[in-house]
Amino acid sequence: MEADERDLRIVRTEGRLIEAFLRLKSGRSFKSITVSDLCREAGVSRATFYNRFDSMEGILDAAIDSVLGSLPAMERCINAYRWSGMMGGEPLCVHVRSHPELHGLFYDVEMHGRIVERKAERFSEESWRTMSRFGDLTREQYMDFVRCQLAGCLSAMASKAGCSDEEWSGTRKVIDDMALTFLNNHTV
Secondary structure: OOHHHHHHHHHHHHHHHHHHHHHHHOOOOHHHOOHHHHHHHHOOOHHHHHHHOOOHHHHHHHHHHHHHHOOOOHHHHHHHHHHHOOOOOOOHHHHHHOOHHHHHHHOOHHHHHHHHHHHHHHOOHHHHHHHHOOEOOOHHHHHHHHHHHHHHHHHHHHHOOOOOHHHHHHHHHHHHHHHHHHHHOOEO
């Protein structure tokens, strides 16, 4: 078997495991999902699971990273606002709200700390250099802002899970306005 073909199989299998995890998570707590449950749902063996992940925490992190990695970086959203007056890209709150399969993970308050820290770990030096050109925040202050913004966004999403799109739109505007006011007060 060629390397490219094997790599594609690995990617597909990991994708099936992540999708199965998100399906299971939509109706259960994280702690109640076992490797056996996940493998049964994904149609793979336990050996296949353990060839790719060390633990259930590994699949949790992979699911979070998969969602966060598919969204525009925060600095691109903010830069678009600076140039056009509108946030650019699809923010996390809009993406999660429009994908019901993500609700079990992102509306679960017990998962919020893990999601925030995964986002912080993914924040690259390049992202920091881009953002530092626009203001007087230190890296630590900016990371505190990112954590605060994301924690607030996750909390608002969870508390407004059953509200109408119109009501959510008003909540989202308040969140965006507060974040942008903070950033505008710290820009050069």
